Amino acid sequence: MAHEIRNPLASISGAAQVIRTGGLDEAGEARMIDMIINQSRRASDIIEGYLEVARSGKAREESEIRLDMLIRGVVEGARNSYARNVEIRLHPMPETTIRGREQRLLQVFENLLRNSAEALDSSSEGRIEIELVHRDDRVRVTLRDNGPGMPPETLARASEPFFTTKELGTGLGLYVARRVAEEHGGSVSFSAVEGGGLSVTVDLPENGAGE
Incomplete structure (x- = not known):
């Protein structure tokens, strides 16, 4: 370190x-x-x-969180800092309340959005689309970018701790996102976008991880 x-x-x-x-x-x-x-x-x-x-991963106190507002806040912060040159498209998002730990979930979406924005750094037409949908008692947030994407062998290891293909990367951002999602009873998955790019889906339960 x-x-x-x-x-x-x-x-x-x-x-x-x-x-x-x-x-x-x-x-x-x-x-x-x-x-x-x-x-x-x-x-x-x-x-x-x-x-x-x-960290031990011990359960922390949960509260009700407006996930749609949290995501909008993350996007606004990105537009004013590291994603100034990236077009971020927010699909219409329904009002979505879930149980969870707000600061931890902020980490998830900040890390994922930053990762996508950095992948688009050299693109003059970089674009990230964000969509939030309800399915049964689950909430899914998907981020799709039109960057270079990842080869299959990199996709398979994307959220491993300390694994990175970036010259100055730590290999921890995607790992932290996955770990926090799992703390909440959810998951983070990665897939290639046809024509180039990366799709990242965060799947979370509406009612928190439970005990």
Whole structure:
């Protein structure tokens, strides 16, 4: 862990020193600031990922959650930060109340949406569609992107801890999403989209995981 944290901290320190010396134009300074923000987030993700692996998974108090509003909040945050250049389409979502642990479920959808947005980073026409549907006593939220997708061997390992194909990835984001869904009696599944892209489905019970 120390080695993984040292890399983003070194980048933050270097960028801060460059800014301090002056001589940068506005665009150059903005790039350094973006680097500091991104590397700070990366360090935070690494720490949170290791904490997640260490957690016992004991049941935490559940409450009623408006899942549709939670998802809208995650999308709004993404549009104002890491997904500025991505078109996020929200299909009409019914008012949906489930039982669960709100902060943990936030992690699920933030991690999945960030993963899709990062896959679209180099695409000028990146698009993510989000759909929420009820089936029997279950709720399914599906995120589909038009990115490069994943080969079958990567799909099979997508949510394994510490498995990543990203140069700067921790391999924990999708693992955390799957683990939290399972805490709630649900699941996260991945499938290829015909024509390219990835589909991720979060399946959750309306009434929580139970005891």
